[in-house]
Amino acid sequence: MIYDFLYAFCYQLNEKLKSNDSKFYAGTFVIIVIFFHAFFVIVIFKSLTGDYIEKTIGSPSSKYVFLPFVLIAMWILERLFKRRAGRIITRYESRSIVSMINGLLIFCIVFLPLLIGVMILKK
Amino acid sequence: MFDRGLLNYWNRNLPANLRDPFANYEYKRVGQVGVPGFLADKFDWVLKDEVNNGNVLSSGNPSAKSGPWVMTGQGMLGFSQFALETAIHGPRPMYTGPKESVATKINAGRLSTRLGLAGVAISIADGAFNKNSWQNHHTADVAIGLGLTGASLLASTATVAAFIPGLNVAIAVVGLTYFALDLGVQIFSEDHKSINQKLFD
Numbered sequence: 001m002i003y004d005f006l007y008a009f010c011y012q013l014n015e016k017l018k019s020n021d022s023k024f025y026a027g028t029f030v031i032i033v034i035f036f037h038a039f040f041v042i043v044i045f046k047s048l049t050g051d052y053i054e055k056t057i058g059s060p061s062s063k064y065v066f067l068p069f070v071l072i073a074m075w076i077l078e079r080l081f082k083r084r085a086g087r088i089i090t091r092y093e094s095r096s097i098v099s100m101i102n103g104l105l106i107f108c109i110v111f112l113p114l115l116i117g118v119m120i121l122k123k
Numbered sequence: 124m125f126d127r128g129l130l131n132y133w134n135r136n137l138p139a140n141l142r143d144p145f146a147n148y149e150y151k152r153v154g155q156v157g158v159p160g161f162l163a164d165k166f167d168w169v170l171k172d173e174v175n176n177g178n179v180l181s182s183g184n185p186s187a188k189s190g191p192w193v194m195t196g197q198g199m200l201g202f203s204q205f206a207l208e209t210a211i212h213g214p215r216p217m218y219t220g221p222k223e224s225v226a227t228k229i230n231a232g233r234l235s236t237r238l239g240l241a242g243v244a245i246s247i248a249d250g251a252f253n254k255n256s257w258q259n260h261h262t263a264d265v266a267i268g269l270g271l272t273g274a275s276l277l278a279s280t281a282t283v284a285a286f287i288p289g290l291n292v293a294i295a296v297v298g299l300t301y302f303a304l305d306l307g308v309q310i311f312s313e314d315h316k317s318i319n320q321k322l323f324d
Binding site for chain 1 (some may be wrong): 228229232233236237239241243244245246247248249250251252253254256257262264265269272276279280281282283306309315317
């Protein structure tokens with residue numbers, strides 16, 4: 001699973017930097033990536049279906065309308081990766097995956113969907 | 124009793140050592156204590172010599188009747204005296220300077236990271252569902268959220284924490300203040316726009 005790889009990369013990077021809370025920051029990084037990917041999926045869906053979403057749920061009056069949903073999603077994902085942490089760390093324990101090439105690959109995995117999504121929305 | 128004043132009544136009827144918890148004590152030099160470089164005099168509250176020798180100080184009016192008020196007062200003063208004794212002579216930790224709490228640092232880091240993450244998430248959700256599509260303030264919101272998350276991650280590392288102690292707490296305070304301010308501006312301003320909307324759109 002791609003998110004396990006991202007988690008392991010961020011965990012090993014944090015351990016190298018001697019962070020005092022490596023597991024938490026690795027989990028947070030993966031949650032951000034999941035949000036970016038979800039954004040990309042929504043944008044693609046929106047561009048394919050036209051104004052279907054707007055007609056169904058309307059347009060938000062404030063961005064803070066999303067806060068409860070975001071907090072619930074964060075809580076669920078944090079618990080999920082807290083449970084999976086041990087297994088992921090053990091799987092990648094034997095080899096170091098922190099390298100420049102992996103870093104570039106992860107940069108693309110994280111930011112390309114966001115950039116493409118924004119470009120589609122701005123079109 | 125109340126006509127003459129409760130305090131007056133107590134003053135005349137209670138034994139001297141109960142009227143004043145320090146009546147039998149005096150603050151004097153009890154020895155020396157070694158501090159780096161020199162010996163310093165050590166002072167403490169100790170029982171007066173006459174009390175130590177068995178000559179207890181005046182115990183007040185011997186004809187006073189021990190009514191319920193007096194007994195309650197004696198009990199309260201006795202308890203106060205016990206608390207005072209414990210405070211003065213009780214055990215203390217060796218180091219009384221400022222303490223660094225690891226839990227505070229970790230929790231502050233987690234709070235600022237979650238704030239940053241929530242900021243990013245609600246901004247991209249707003250950008251995706253907003254009828255006006257993606258705007259400049261969404262980019263600014265995402266940048267601020269990622270900056271907050273990245274800064275708290277850096278502040279949690281040993282190198283940065285060694286140079287700037289307490290940075291985690293500072294970032295958490297800044298993040299929380301910005302979050303509250305942005306929410307307040309959006310709720311109470313006339314056009315209901317956030318700070319970044321006013322600045323970048």
